[in-house]
Each structure stands twice: as structure tokens, then as C-alpha cells.
Amino acid sequence: IRIELENGEPVYKGVVFNEMKGAMSSPSDQLYHQLAYHLFPETTYHYNSGGDPKDIPDLSYQELVDFYKSHYHPSNAVFMTFGNTPAYDLQEQFEQLALAKFEQGQTLYSKPERRLAAPVAVTETYAVDAEELKDKTYHVLAWLLPEASDIKLRLGMRLVEGVLLENSAAPLRHYLETWAHAQSTGPLMGVDDSNFEMTFFCGVQGSNPEHAAEFQAGVLKVLQDVAAKPVDTALVDAILHQIELHQREINGDGMPYGLSLILNGLSSAIHHNDPIQVWDVDSAIEQVKEELKDPMWLSQLIQTHLIDNPHRVQMTLVPDAEKSAKDAALEKARLAEIAAQLTEEQKAEIVAQTEALKVRQDTPDDLNLLPKVGLEDVPAALHIVQGELREIISNRIDYPLNLYHAGTNGIYYQQVLIEIPDEIVQSPYFNLLSILMGEVGAGEYNYLELQQLQTAVSGGLGMGASLRSKVDDKNQISAWLTLTTKSLVNNLEAIRLLKLAFEQLRFDEKDRIIELLQQRKTRWQSRLSGSGHSYAMQIAGRQHSALAQRDYNNTGLGALNWLADLVGKIEKDEAEYAKLIAELQLIHNKLLQAPKQFLLVCEEHQSDRLVEEIQEVWDKLTVAENTA
Numbered sequence: 001i002r003i004e005l006e007n008g009e010p011v012y013k014g015v016v017f018n019e020m021k022g023a024m025s026s027p028s029d030q031l032y033h034q035l036a037y038h039l040f041p042e043t044t045y046h047y048n049s050g051g052d053p054k055d056i057p058d059l060s061y062q063e064l065v066d067f068y069k070s071h072y073h074p075s076n077a078v079f080m081t082f083g084n085t086p087a088y089d090l091q092e093q094f095e096q097l098a099l100a101k102f103e104q105g106q107t108l109y110s111k112p113e114r115r116l117a118a119p120v121a122v123t124e125t126y127a128v129d130a131e132e133l134k135d136k137t138y139h140v141l142a143w144l145l146p147e148a149s150d151i152k153l154r155l156g157m158r159l160v161e162g163v164l165l166e167n168s169a170a171p172l173r174h175y176l177e178t179w180a181h182a183q184s185t186g187p188l189m190g191v192d193d194s195n196f197e198m199t200f201f202c203g204v205q206g207s208n209p210e211h212a213a214e215f216q217a218g219v220l221k222v223l224q225d226v227a228a229k230p231v232d233t234a235l236v237d238a239i240l241h242q243i244e245l246h247q248r249e250i251n252g253d254g255m256p257y258g259l260s261l262i263l264n265g266l267s268s269a270i271h272h273n274d275p276i277q278v279w280d281v282d283s284a285i286e287q288v289k290e291e292l293k294d295p296m297w298l299s300q301l302i303q304t305h306l307i308d309n310p311h312r313v314q315m316t317l318v319p320d321a322e323k324s325a326k327d328a329a330l331e332k333a334r335l336a337e338i339a340a341q342l343t344e345e346q347k348a349e350i351v352a353q354t355e356a357l358k359v360r361q362d363t364p365d366d367l368n369l370l371p372k373v374g375l376e377d378v379p380a381a382l383h384i385v386q387g388e389l390r391e392i393i394s395n396r397i398d399y400p401l402n403l404y405h406a407g408t409n410g411i412y413y414q415q416v417l418i419e420i421p422d423e424i425v426q427s428p429y430f431n432l433l434s435i436l437m438g439e440v441g442a443g444e445y446n447y448l449e450l451q452q453l454q455t456a457v458s459g460g461l462g463m464g465a466s467l468r469s470k471v472d473d474k475n476q477i478s479a480w481l482t483l484t485t486k487s488l489v490n491n492l493e494a495i496r497l498l499k500l501a502f503e504q505l506r507f508d509e510k511d512r513i514i515e516l517l518q519q520r521k522t523r524w525q526s527r528l529s530g531s532g533h534s535y536a537m538q539i540a541g542r543q544h545s546a547l548a549q550r551d552y553n554n555t556g557l558g559a560l561n562w563l564a565d566l567v568g569k570i571e572k573d574e575a576e577y578a579k580l581i582a583e584l585q586l587i588h589n590k591l592l593q594a595p596k597q598f599l600l601v602c603e604e605h606q607s608d609r610l611v612e613e614i615q616e617v618w619d620k621l622t623v624a625e626n627t628a
Helices: 017-024 027-039 061-071 087-097 149-164 171-178 208-226 233-246 257-270 281-291 299-309 325-339 345-364 430-436 446-459 492-504 510-526 533-541 547-554 557-572 574-592 604-618 623-626
Strands: 004-008 011-012 120-127 137-147 190-192 197-207 311-322 388-394 397-405 412-418 461-470 474-487 594-601
Touching: 004 345, 011 017, 017 190, 027 120, 027 137, 027 311, 061 087, 087 623, 120 208, 120 325, 137 149, 137 299, 149 171, 149 190, 149 197, 149 208, 149 233, 149 281, 149 299, 171 197, 171 208, 171 299, 197 208, 197 510, 208 299, 208 311, 233 281, 233 446, 257 557, 281 547, 345 510, 397 492, 397 604, 412 492, 412 604, 430 461, 430 547, 430 574, 446 492, 461 533, 461 547, 474 547, 492 604, 510 557, 510 574, 547 557, 557 574, 594 604
Parallel strands: 120 311, 397 594
Antiparallel strands: 004 011, 137 197, 137 311, 190 197, 388 397, 412 474, 412 594, 461 474
């Protein structure tokens, strides 16, 4: 941070300073950092790692340099690589390019947090612009757990998280989602094992301050009820299935697989533990399975680390429409104090530094210092994976199935792609349908039963739209609805479940449907402050293509206002709710009859069995066909 003069008056300037002001405008960021302040009274997590804007001006340049030289010294660095380059060659490069230029420094070690003797309850505020403060309070409970290096306990607490929060049928999530005094679950949920010591969170948003005591009492009652008896074996098996599925999956979650592995093990390495224990979870699973022979083991973990754990913080985060103005006034007063003490010589020095910085910023950088990618780095031939075309008969019609073989580590991936008629693409109700699939009941299963079944046999059910401008006409949209699932190859039931959840989606669970739309509205609103640039880009580009206009209409700020109005109407007016259901059913019926394609990715020796199962499942009439 630096001081510049504007109209002769000092102002704060600085990239990080402004970035942190933007970051801390998000309610979820304010929630986390204020909670961490109380949950960690003394250790590094007590402080905002990016720097609290009100504290950044206190940091001197020399303090910044001293901290950097200590904490960013190679003695506190971790080098992690993925690939087939020999370790000797890598070590040689590390030494020549970096380590040879430094003397041995002091290695810093994390230390355990000082434990609270009794639970604490705190109330904090966060800034909002709206004058209406009703239904904008967050309630959170947080526990500090033992060190994340205890791999067996770490996996055990992941199982506890699954038992309590895995889906809407899990007891704690069910309580939070259906609690009458909140609109949705909060942004902090479950186990965080990325720090030196683990934490467990649960919370709600869209509430009011006077319900804090009832919130805490309700959460503790759920925990006590679960801990009082053995956890259902089928539920534990389902959670273990999810853990094994996640462990087997060769997937970078949007990034290269190697980088995903590195980031997964990085926290362990930083804290001087062996990351192999994190990557090779099979041995930990075997240890946990031994513990699970005691039917009360998970119940005892809940009792020990949650119910009887005194290091618990309850935080009520209350909206304050005047907080931004108060913070701005404090900053203004601080600058006024600085202005009163500035001499003419100091002002001249500030002006000179500002001009020198401008010259430096306007001077083109020497781009030759950077590595470059040339044509010689581009492969001459592009490898395109070749699939195999099969056929699936569904509703007496032949549809293509695109089969791809890959080393999937015992997992299969199935998708069903359904061509979306243009009138459905433009409908604002279409986006709502994807919120419901897998979250409401289907066929003979209510939504709680369907959630449990998903956890037991699949990696989840998904519905999303793939929308593209047509190659030859930007005013036309190519639109496909994608139904997705994945599972271990010994769980073919996921294939049936995907078809069931889509074709027999239930519209009779009114409370659940309103709850899901309320959650969507609340979470959308909570993300607004951090998405201003996205909405500006969307508005600016909306005339460029039919797709851009459609996205503006259906996912822009106007769409949020439409959704908020819709939720308000269907909560109070039966006729409005009936109208919503009629629109959704109309879209659903058209999608049931639309052309489709199938996609299957699996290991080659599993493909025939899986294709046969897909054919068996889909060679049945849809509900719409049966009732026609």
C-alpha cells in the first residue's frame, strides 16, 4: 500500500489493498474470516491471509520484506512434480536455478492452537447495501478438531461428514434445509482438512438474529440423536462407496490430473507430513473398516469431537447497512490525521514517488525475459480419440451410442444427450428443471429415498444444458440437455437410476420444490457482490449472438429478480404454484419425446456388459409413451 495525493489530500492506493476490499465485500468471505478469528485465537489462521483492509496500512515496507525473506525462504518451500522426468534431473535444476543462490534458513513449523476451555458464542456484523435487513442473518457452528496428519481420524471424520451431511436425507443436512427460520444451508459445511488442524462447520443463511439459540439447540439435538445409537451399516457402506469412487477417479476437476494430485497432497507436505498417506487412502480405508467392526465407532467420534468438544464457536453474522459507511469514515479519519502531519517536503516526496511509479508502470517490460511458445512446440498431428458407434433402441426408435474406451480405474461414465427444442431453450422455466432432477423424488421413491439411493449406487445424478452458437449462424443455438452419472463397474444400478430420475421425476413434492427454488435464490443473491464484472460483460455482449441474448435473459440480474418474484408468489398462492408445475411438466414432456444420443466411457473389457445394461434399461416405454 502507498499514499498518493489527490487534490492535495492523501489517499490510499495499492493493488492488494483494493483487491482485499473487493474480496471482503462478499458475505461468505466475511463469514469465514470473522469465524476463523474466533475459532483460532492465536495461530496463523486467526489472521486474514490476504490482509484485512483496515490492517494493511499498519504494515511497513520493512516488515513486509522481513516477513517475505523468512516465510518465503527456500527452507520453507515444498517442491512437488508429476510426470516421468527423472528425480535426479529435477533436483539438479532446483539446485542450479534456485537453491544455490540461498544460504540455509530457518524452517518454520506449525503449532497446535490453544484450546478453548468452553464453547463461545459471538455476534458479528457484515456490510450490506440494502435497507431491508430481514432474513439476511447467518448462523454457524464450528469445531476445531485434531491435527489433519492423523489419517485414520481424518477419514473417520469424512465418514462422519457423510453420515451427517452427504445429501438431503442425512440427518443434519435435513434439519438445516428444513429449519423453518432459514432459507438455505450456509456456505460453510462439513470437514475442512486442508489446514494443520481440521475443522467442522455447519450453518444456515437467510435467517434472523433472534433464532441463534434455537439453531444451536437444534444442531446439538441432531448430533445427540445420531450419537446415541449405531450408524446404519448400509449408510456407512454408501459413504465408503463415495470415498472409493472419488479415490479411484482419474480426474483433475478442471485441471491437469497431476496438478490435482499435487494440490491434494500439498497441505500434508507443507505441514511436514507424508503426502503418500493422503494419496494412498486404501490402507486408511482398511484401518477404518477394522474400526467399523465396532458399530458405535462413528457415534463415538461424533460424541468425542463434536458433542463433548469444548472448542466450539457459535457465530451469528448480522447484516449492517451502515457498516460500509462506518469503515469508510474510519479510513477517512485516519487519512485526515496523516494529512495534518504531512510537511511540504513530505508532500513533494509523495508526488515524486507517484510520478516515478507512473513512469515505471508505463515503461514496456522486456518480454524477452519470458519463455515463449513457438510453432515448433505445437505437435504436427493432433491426436483425436476414436470412439465406436453402437445402437440403443428406446421407445421403438434406434438411437446412437458413442462408446469410448479409456483407463478409468474401474469406473464407468454414462451420459444421455437430448436435443432441446428452441422454445424450451428460451423458456425461463427450463433452468428450473435442472435444479429438480435428483433433488426431488422419482417414481416410487420420495426425495429422501432417492438421495440415499444415489449415494449408495452412483457418483450422483446430474442434469445440465450444453448451449453453443451454431457454427454457420450465430443467431441460431445448438442446445442439448445432458443427463450424467458415474459409478463403479460393480454398480450398474446407476444406469437405471439415471433413467428413472429423469423420466419419472415427481412434481408432487411441493414443500421440497419450493425449498430448492428458495435455496437457488438465496445462494444466487449471496454471490452477487463478487460477480459484478461477469454481469457487466454479459450486459455488454448480449447483442452479439442469440446465445448471448438468451444467457442475459435467463441468467442475468433480471432472471434473479424473476426467480425472487416467483418464489414469493408460489409460497403464498396455490394458483401460481400450479402454474409453475404446469410449465415444468410441459417442458418435461417435450424433452421425453425429443431425439437423444447416448455416451459411454469405460474400460474395454467392461463395455459389452455396460452396453447391454443400457439397452436393457432404456428399451422400455417412457411414462409419456405409456400414458399417450
